[in-house]
Amino acid sequence: xxxxxxxxxxxxxxxxxxxxxxxxxxxxxxxxxxxxxxxxxxxxxxxxxxxxxxxxxxxxxxxxxxxxxxxxxxxxxxxxxxxxxxxxxxxxxxxxxxxxxxxxxxxxxxxxxxxxxxxxxxxxxxxxxxxxxxxxxxxxxxxxxxxxxxxxxxxxxxxxxxxxxxxxxxxxxxxxxxxxxxxxxxxxxxxxxxxxxxxxxxxxxxxxxxxxxxxxxxxxxxxxxxxxxxxxxxxxxxxxxxxx
Ligand SMILES: [Zn+2]
Numbered sequence: 001x002x003x004x005x006x007x008x009x010x011x012x013x014x015x016x017x018x019x020x021x022x023x024x025x026x027x028x029x030x031x032x033x034x035x036x037x038x039x040x041x042x043x044x045x046x047x048x049x050x051x052x053x054x055x056x057x058x059x060x061x062x063x064x065x066x067x068x069x070x071x072x073x074x075x076x077x078x079x080x081x082x083x084x085x086x087x088x089x090x091x092x093x094x095x096x097x098x099x100x101x102x103x104x105x106x107x108x109x110x111x112x113x114x115x116x117x118x119x120x121x122x123x124x125x126x127x128x129x130x131x132x133x134x135x136x137x138x139x140x141x142x143x144x145x146x147x148x149x150x151x152x153x154x155x156x157x158x159x160x161x162x163x164x165x166x167x168x169x170x171x172x173x174x175x176x177x178x179x180x181x182x183x184x185x186x187x188x189x190x191x192x193x194x195x196x197x198x199x200x201x202x203x204x205x206x207x208x209x210x211x212x213x214x215x216x217x218x219x220x221x222x223x224x225x226x227x228x229x230x231x232x233x234x235x236x237x238x239x240x241x242x243x244x
Pocket of ligand 1: 063210
């Protein structure tokens, strides 16, 4: 299973970049995880849109769905060109009317994901855990080829995530805020909390995403290392992690 990071920012993209998102690849199947601003442009450096197989959304805040509309237009064009013959599946939860907008005529099709139900998307097997965030949001456990990734999506600390993520190989955690903002900014994790989650779940490596536009992002790594003894790094667009 190969992970290619497309964007690293929370809230909005920085200059020439994208919001937090990544592309997963296994057995030739391409799954896009979250689709915020800048993502549709970035993903084309790694896969032709005609070969993109599915997209999954953690929740419906703009920094995770801003490019869904243009993704739908891309699928319309690819279908009309004869490059695609089936509706492009976009997975998301149904706790919001936004779900209905994932289906666009014959070009894209909304498919439901939910807690307690495993979704099999190509070679990927996914299960979900509700996070603590102002919008209903799902963390994802993604398994393929004997490897497991845990993606927190957007959340503040929740003990359930430790149980949910236990023994994953890789933790892709949001780290939206610095330690000094703890308790002031709700719905997100500090670098320190991301490290604590990595330690308690016993993952082999920690990757920090959904980063702030201000401050020194490397401080988030230092914070994480205080609670976690394994390798930690900030994600960057184009960074590839090949799990074997
Ligand atoms: Zn977000």
